[in-house]
Amino acid sequence: MADKVTAFKEHHHAHHFRNDEHQFETAKQGMWVFLLQEVLFFSPLFVGYLIFKFMYFQDFHDASKHLDWVMGAVNTVILIVSSFTVARAISSAQKGNRDGVVENLIFTFICGLGFLIVKYLEYSHKFHDGLLPGHFFSNPELLETAPHANLFFTFYFLMTGLHGIHVVGGLVVFAWLLKRALNNEFGPKYYTPLECAGLYWHFVDLVWIYLFPLLYLVG
């Protein structure tokens, strides 16, 4: 509960909506349709990965041993915790706790940054070892033993890359939300952008929940 009473900015619904509630539900439904599209956007990569994983089972297995599961696990925890803090930011707004919104958004932003830093460390290690997609692949050890390992790294970079772009997009959104939260814009009556950004961020978490075991653990 908010200890002090914050004077939230008034928010007026757009004239083509009946009321605030109507606008909120419409925005949220639009977000869900967007996420539906996002699932289908990612799905060809998952289907392609699964097909080639079973076609070149041993090669993919050997290639995935070159991923660092500790880094993958750290990033899993980071994203799960950030999903939690986003949920906390929303419930803080619903309860009129402006500082709670700000704190949780800052923490979420830091988590997203941390995720990207770990990803950067992973990528630079892969580049150094020549573990690259397609014909850029130049790891001498795997070239000998697993001729289709390059395909694994094609999928690794496509899937984690597309996911990483979503994380970057999320950070931009959170920075913008933080600015608005500091401006006292989000309170019990109006927190639609927080709600929608939250749904998006949970989706980013969902993708990673599947990517982590698929690529790092049972690859």
Added chain:
Amino acid sequence: MSDSDHGKHHILSNKTSLTVLLLLLVFTIFTVAIAQVHFGSLNFPIAMLIASIKAILVMLFFMGLKWDNNENRAFFFGSFLFFGFFIFYCAVDLLGRRADSHVVGPILKESASTGPQTEKPWLSSPEIVAHGKSVYEKQACGTCHGDSGKGDGPAGMALGARNFTVESGWKNGRKPSQVFMTLTKGLGSMPQFDTIPAGDRWAVTHYVLAFGPDAPADSDEDLKAVGIDPSKPGGGLGSAEIEKKTIPVDFALDLYVNQ
């Protein structure tokens, strides 16, 4: 504070969100731990099951689908339904494909130059060997067999590609008719190349045999044994037999992967 409807919007209580967070972390530890144990083919379904439990927790509580309206639920769960269709039909195609399934394949192009016309293509000649070299290069045989025919091409090591320079170990025999049939029908990881014209196949046959010591000649019986009629021009292999413009699906997939 309980998970009650506060006005119209549901407010996720601290207790619920903390519980979900802890469950997600526990399942993460669980999935990492269980991946260290080898259950063989069970590892994959177990990992996917745990991931799905985590995903459902996120969807129901963090994304609030537990309290959301049916339209939004239908949108999101519907997307997974279509994802399922996607996987299902791909699996049906891959698993249900017969070994002789072919696709129309423009990948194996016909040779640009026509080979020397000969009535008895099972006999070698410098012209036919020279033409064989151009076909060999055009069809990228060297990817596996190597440019010098030693079986040392970049993709050849893992497949155990034939070394043409040695005399022994030819599974199908080393007579021209036998090598011709290997090219036509395939052998082990060697794909069949029945989509290239018979004349070109004969030319490649003589080119690869020229890498090694002189090959034994075909008798009429040898030729007849593989369905070639030595009394007819070209062995009676008409164009109808050859001009099949399709390649095996699996081989096409391999070609795409290797690109």
